[in-house]
Amino acid sequence: MKERNHELVEKISYNLSHDKIVEIPLSKLRRNPYQPRDYFDEAALKDLTQSISQHGVLQPIVVRETIKGYDIVVGERRYRASQLAGKDTVLAIVKSLTDEEMLELAIIENLQRENLKPLEEAKSYATMMKELNLKQQDVADRLGKSRSYIANVLRLLNLPPSVKSLINEEKLSSAHGRTLLGLEKKHQLNQVAQKIVKEGMSVRALEEYIKFLNANDHGKTRKARKSKPNFLVKHEYQLKEKYGTNIDISKTKKAGKISIEFNSEDEYKRIMELLLEE
Structure with a gap:
């Protein structure tokens, strides 16, 4: 507190x-x-x-x-x-x-x-959790921040070393880093990161580019994809803020699906802990 x-x-x-x-x-x-x-x-x-x-x-x-x-x-x-x-x-x-x-x-x-650099901040929170046996909510309470803020900062630690270096060198922002984690084919992270630096890509442009890459990975073409309803986009954003990870919501006439992404066993345990608490 x-x-x-x-x-x-x-x-x-x-x-x-x-x-x-x-x-x-x-x-x-x-x-x-x-x-x-x-x-x-x-x-x-x-x-x-x-x-x-x-x-x-x-x-x-x-x-x-x-x-x-x-x-x-x-x-x-x-x-x-x-x-x-x-x-x-x-x-x-x-x-x-x-x-x-x-x-x-x-x-x-x-x-x-x-x-303070974003990755230093992320490392600070991770160290507190590990050494003091704290949960994200505990860290948030001690430092007067929201749990979703702590979760989003911690996500940067899931990036590969090369991308972390670009963030430390201020060639990429922390928002770029978190957005990159939405890329489904993780082996493309370095390539896309270099593209951001070379083209001066904004975070918004990166979001659209990653949507395009992920859609193509599912065998869809850009032309064939239908735009997602605004209310689903809004709810995705709210859930991303709450759980500190990439969320995808899809809906058809008869059913829908909410997909929650995790990149490691520790992140899986963290998300499950939050879901079970509720």
Whole structure:
């Protein structure tokens, strides 16, 4: 819940009159083992390095003492920049935190960044679920987000590495990534992703292109396909938002069918869990 986040942030916030700031050798520090962030902007890191070279670390990092030294709780960029600046030590505040608090604080810190990448966000949620044994709804409640939002972000983790790289490089948006997952022949993902980049394809255009590819895979021609009623399109969208996966609704005069897509055993279990809860 949001209150939980505030409590955790308050626990690591410091006041110079109460918290002791110490100088710790960089050699005794290690990155937070629960840190979901993999990418650090080189230009921003270079700017911070120059600042630390001239003025030092103006805001101490927060660490937790361990048998082997210290784990960084908050401030890995400052730690990395200090290394690049040739510093031997860094100012730090030592806090007593549990593994669960370490994990949540690392994720909260990352989620509050404006330049957080979609896949870093997805990895953050997945890490919380795995390490803290949480369900998507639990994560949503703790972070003050909707369950459907969490589910949609997590879907990006089902993309192949090459497509993930394009998203990290900002050549594809997260919306492109989620739309690509609607492609029935998964071996075409890389090819279609490259087409998006080459042609500057919008998400809407990609949706239409994937519909065309999927229809042809079923032995239909573009000419023979009838447009889907608006109310079915609307309901498909609502179900996609609710379950965080591709939904197809088809209807004839006598019957209809709702198809729910899953790309892994974990995703299948997640969807079944949601369906059975209702």
